[in-house]
Amino acid sequence: VSAAKPLMEAKLSSEFRTLTIGELGSVCQSYFKCQQRIELKELLHQLSNVLVRSLPRVDSFVVCAIVKQLRYSASAKEAVPWKIVLDACEPHISRWDAPTAIQLGMLATHVKSYHPRLLDAVARHLVTKLNAIRLKEVAKLLLTLTMFSHEIENESQFYDTIKSDLRSPSRKREIEMYHQSFVTCVWCLAMAGMYSADLIAVALSEDMVRNSVKHQYISYHATALQYSVRIESPTYDGPFLGQQVLDSLYSTRHLTTRCPNWTMQDLSLQEKIILKTLDCLQTKYGSAPVLRQLLPHFHYPDIVFGVQIADTDITLSQLELCSEDGVLVPQSSSGAVPCAVVVHGLGAFSEGSQHLMGLAKVKVRQLRTLGFRVVELSHFELSCMSSDFYIQDKLLAACTTSLPNL
Numbered sequence: 001v002s003a004a005k006p007l008m009e010a011k012l013s014s015e016f017r018t019l020t021i022g023e024l025g026s027v028c029q030s031y032f033k034c035q036q037r038i039e040l041k042e043l044l045h046q047l048s049n050v051l052v053r054s055l056p057r058v059d060s061f062v063v064c065a066i067v068k069q070l071r072y073s074a075s076a077k078e079a080v081p082w083k084i085v086l087d088a089c090e091p092h093i094s095r096w097d098a099p100t101a102i103q104l105g106m107l108a109t110h111v112k113s114y115h116p117r118l119l120d121a122v123a124r125h126l127v128t129k130l131n132a133i134r135l136k137e138v139a140k141l142l143l144t145l146t147m148f149s150h151e152i153e154n155e156s157q158f159y160d161t162i163k164s165d166l167r168s169p170s171r172k173r174e175i176e177m178y179h180q181s182f183v184t185c186v187w188c189l190a191m192a193g194m195y196s197a198d199l200i201a202v203a204l205s206e207d208m209v210r211n212s213v214k215h216q217y218i219s220y221h222a223t224a225l226q227y228s229v230r231i232e233s234p235t236y237d238g239p240f241l242g243q244q245v246l247d248s249l250y251s252t253r254h255l256t257t258r259c260p261n262w263t264m265q266d267l268s269l270q271e272k273i274i275l276k277t278l279d280c281l282q283t284k285y286g287s288a289p290v291l292r293q294l295l296p297h298f299h300y301p302d303i304v305f306g307v308q309i310a311d312t313d314i315t316l317s318q319l320e321l322c323s324e325d326g327v328l329v330p331q332s333s334s335g336a337v338p339c340a341v342v343v344h345g346l347g348a349f350s351e352g353s354q355h356l357m358g359l360a361k362v363k364v365r366q367l368r369t370l371g372f373r374v375v376e377l378s379h380f381e382l383s384c385m386s387s388d389f390y391i392q393d394k395l396l397a398a399c400t401t402s403l404p405n406l
Contacts, residue, residue, distance in 0.1 A: 009040040016046050021054045025062030028069035038073040048081040052088040060096035063089065064103050071107040082111045086118050093121040098133045101125050105144035112357070114350035119150045127158055130165040135174045136181040138165065142188035148350065149191075149358035159194055166199060179208045180218045187221040190228045191362050200229055201238035206245050219249035224297040230325050231295075231366050259291045259301045270300060270345035273379050277343050278303050280385040281316075288316035294328045294340065294370070298363050303343070306336030307373070307399050314395055329370050337399045340372040345379050354378070373398045 012019075012027065019027075024047060031038060038044055051058065051066050067085070074082055086108055093101050105122045108115050126133065126141050142162065145152065152158055165171065166185060175182045186203040189196070202208070203225060209215050215222065223246060229236050260271040267275070274291070281289040281303060289305045306317040319338055320331040330338030348360040367374050375398045377385075384390045 005036065005039065009038060009043050013040060013043045013046060016043070016050075021050060021058050022062055024050065025059075025065040029065040032065070032069050032072055035072075038069060044070065044073055045081055048085050052084060055088055056092045056095070060100045063096060064100040067100070067103045067107050071103065071110045074107065074111050082107060083113050083115075086113060086115050090115065090118040090121055093118070093125050096125075098126055098129050098137060102133075102137050102140050102144075106140055109144050109147050112349075112351040114148050114150075114353060114355045116150065119145060119148065120152055123152045123158060127161055130161065131168075131170070135171060135178050135185070138162065139181040139184040139188070142185055146188040146191040146358045149356065149361045159189065159192060163189070163194070163196055163199065175202065176208070178214075179203075179205075179212060180214045183209075183215070183225065184218050184221050187218075187225040187228075190225055190232070191358055193232070193365070195229060195233035195236065197233075197236050197238055200225070200233070200236060204229075204239050204241050206239065206241055209241060209245055209249070215249055220297070222246070222249055227295065227297040227325075227327060228362075228366065231327060231369055257293050257296060257299055257301070259293060270343075270347065270379075273345055273382060274300060274303070274343045276382060277341065277377060277385065280382075281305075281341070281391065284391065285314075285316040288318050289341070290318065292321065292328055294321075294372075295363060295366060296326050298359070300343075300345075302367070303341035304330075304372075305339055306330075307339045307395060308336050309396065309399060312392075312396065314392060327370070330372060338372050339375065339395065339399065340367050341375045341377060342367065343377050343379070349378075 028047070038047075047066055047070065051063065067089075070082065070085065086104065089104055093104065101122045104118060108118060122141065123145060126137075130138065144150075162185075166175075166182070183203045186196075186199050189199070204222075209222065222241065226241055226246070229240075260267055260275060262275060264271075278289060278291060285305075289303050291301045292304045293301045294304065295302075304319050304321070306319040308315045308317065317336050319336065321328040322331050323329075342360075342364055344356065344360055348357055349355060350357060364374050364376060375391075375394045377394070381390075
């Protein structure tokens with residue numbers, strides 16, 4: 001199939017006008033079943049345009065097939081055609097079935113294009129159909145909402161409905177068969193700041209995790225859930241996964257962590273931004289600021305130090321840290337305020353906007369829970385760091401204002 005793809009796609013593109021929207025849906029479904037991306041950008045644009053022009057009369061199955069293949073083939077670097085599709089589909093979501101709504105949310109997540117009204121429509125549509133959709137679709141819905149840290153209308157009621165569904169006896173057999181999807185659901189609830197001991201206990205059941213190799217696909221979710229429970233739900237007294245089980249989950253899908261330095265040859269753009277920020281801080285305040293992997297379930301380290309303030313004079317000192325279940329927490333010391341600088345790179349924002357993604361918000365929230373005063377710096381603020389007062393004002397604001405309610 002791969003060898004013939006260029007010819008097939010060129011032929012499809014040249015004959016595009018002769019095909020009905022239903023036939024194009026069948027083509028997309030075939031591509032998806034064969035796990036083949038559409039490589040020809042012109043063909044992807046043609047599919048996007050014809051889908052938009054065909055609304056609202058196009059069948060839900062056809063929309064689902066086309067959107068699914070667009071997601072499989074899409075690149076976040078070229079978000080414009082996908083944004084047009086998502087905007088055009090949003091008014092019609094209530095007429096379509098659950099899988100179509102799920103695929104639209106997943107397309108938005110894949111290309112990191114934040115569409116609040118679309119997410120509202122997907123959530124409203126699916127929350128009334130929970131008893132008719134599969135567990136893995138519930139997981140995909142929650143991933144879509146929490147990855148964008150999207151606040152929906154009647155949020156508390158929405159999540160209570162989700163939790164009731166996960167507790168339903170009718171889900172028991174499905175949870176046993178597809179436990180990895182259940183872990184994803186509980187991790188997403190944790191991202192939203194919701195910890196339910198009974199659900200966590202099932203998600204972190206060693207017996208259920210050992211029963212499925214599919215858990216490697218969600219190894220990050222399982223690990224992040226376990227660390228997050230220790231940080232944000234300290235009263236939880238149920239089971240945790242043992243280190244041997246956690247190690248068995250690690251795969252190429254699981255992000256590894258490291259503390260970068262300028263001697264490394266394969267630095268990512270985000271690592272370079274972090275190191276430049278560290279250089280600016282050390283130039284201004286000396287060697288006290290250092291990189292530390294405070295939260296082992298997040299990919300990039302943060303810059304940590306102690307802060308002492310006298311009037312508007314700021315003195316930085318090295319911060320003493322201790323490990324609690326793999327998480328580094330500040331030790332109380334001589335009046336210094338524990339501070340962490342979190343650098344938000346390009347990946348922390350939705351495409352083409354300054355909307356901070358869910359994982360970045362969770363990281364800041366958890367650091368504050370551990371007792372750090374957090375200074376958030378975005379990649380586009382790096383040019384301001386040379387200013388004498390820019391970082392000083394940030395530090396003063398972080399260390400002298402009241403902590404937000406967590």
